[in-house]
Amino acid sequence: MAKELIFGHQNPDTDAIGTAIAYSYLQNKLGYDTEAVALGEANDETKYALNKFGFTAPRVIKTASNEVDAVMLVDHNEPQQSVSDIDKVKVTHVVDHHRIMNFNTADPLYYRAAPVGCTSTIMWQMYNEKEIEIPQDIAGIMLSAIISDTLLLKSPTTTDQDKEAVVSLANIAGVDYKEYGLKMLKAGTNIADKSEEDLIDLDAKSFELNGSNVRVAQINVVDLPEALERKDAFLKAMDEASKREGYDMFMLLITNILDSDSEALVVGSDESKAKFEKAFNAKLSDSEVKLPGVVSRKKQVVPPLTNAFEA
Ligand code: MN
Ligand code: MN
Secondary structure (H helix, E strand, O other): OOOOOOOOOOOOOHHHHHHHHHHHHHHHHHOOOOOEOOOOOOOHHHHHHHHHOOOOOOEEOOOOOOOEEEEEEOOOHHHHOOOOOOHHHHHEEEEEOOOOOOOOOOOOOEEEOOOOOOHHHHHHHHHHHOOOOHHHHHHHHHHHHHHHHHHOOOOOOHHHHHHHHHHHHHHOOOOOOHHHHHHHHHHHOOOOOOOOHHHHOOOOOOOOOOOEEEEEEEEEEEEEEHHHOOOHHHHHHHHHHHHOOOOEEEEEEEEOOOOOOEEEEEEEHHHHHHHHHHHOOOEEEEEEEEEEEOOHHHHHHHHHHHHHHHO
């Protein structure tokens, strides 16, 4: 069988990288020839998890069609979040937990989606269905992905299936998931040594909302006031990125992972800012607003923004 690449979205997080590794192992057991790769460098949190369980970061690719004819996607489906030449390769498999948008194929494919907290939760179910034993290191990286996406099972995206997967995978990986999980999440909160330009791009996704190009970035911290000391520099970097990349609105969600609260910074036209305010029923004050309890981009940010932009 011809080789296929497996990857998650651009600006990869622990789910994008961890689930690609786990899916590649599963598919190879089932007779496919696959390699897990990434569409960007691993972030600090992901590096911590990879290191903990003995993995090296997957190779970073810019394009896929120069290497393979077919690919498998995890943790995304929207083309603008995928590899730059996604239109030049055949997508044979998708495993995802996001909305489906602008995704079309010429041929039938395997597509598995479920509204759970993490793609690795679906992956855990797939291993169980196929009765493939999960090795300790693969269990560890899948566990890390679920902890990351659900903020240690505290995000409103968390389902009973995620909780069940975490308990089972922690058992195989041989770690106390609460203790390990907090260490892993904290490893991703060191913003002091990074530029504002880097921070607004670490975990950022683009969404096409009724013709508007909307960028939503998120950074995890343990000290919101410390992060907000850099507000002016963040706004400047967001403004520059918007001009360069043509974003109609750029929103930065700064999330305190310890108390599950966020502060949002927003740049864009007056029209898009008005849509933002309508979406969250909140007034921006000097481009800033508190969003108590908001931690999930996919469940608490993208749906209200989509409604506001489509109204
Ligand atoms: Mn992801
Ligand atoms: Mn995910």
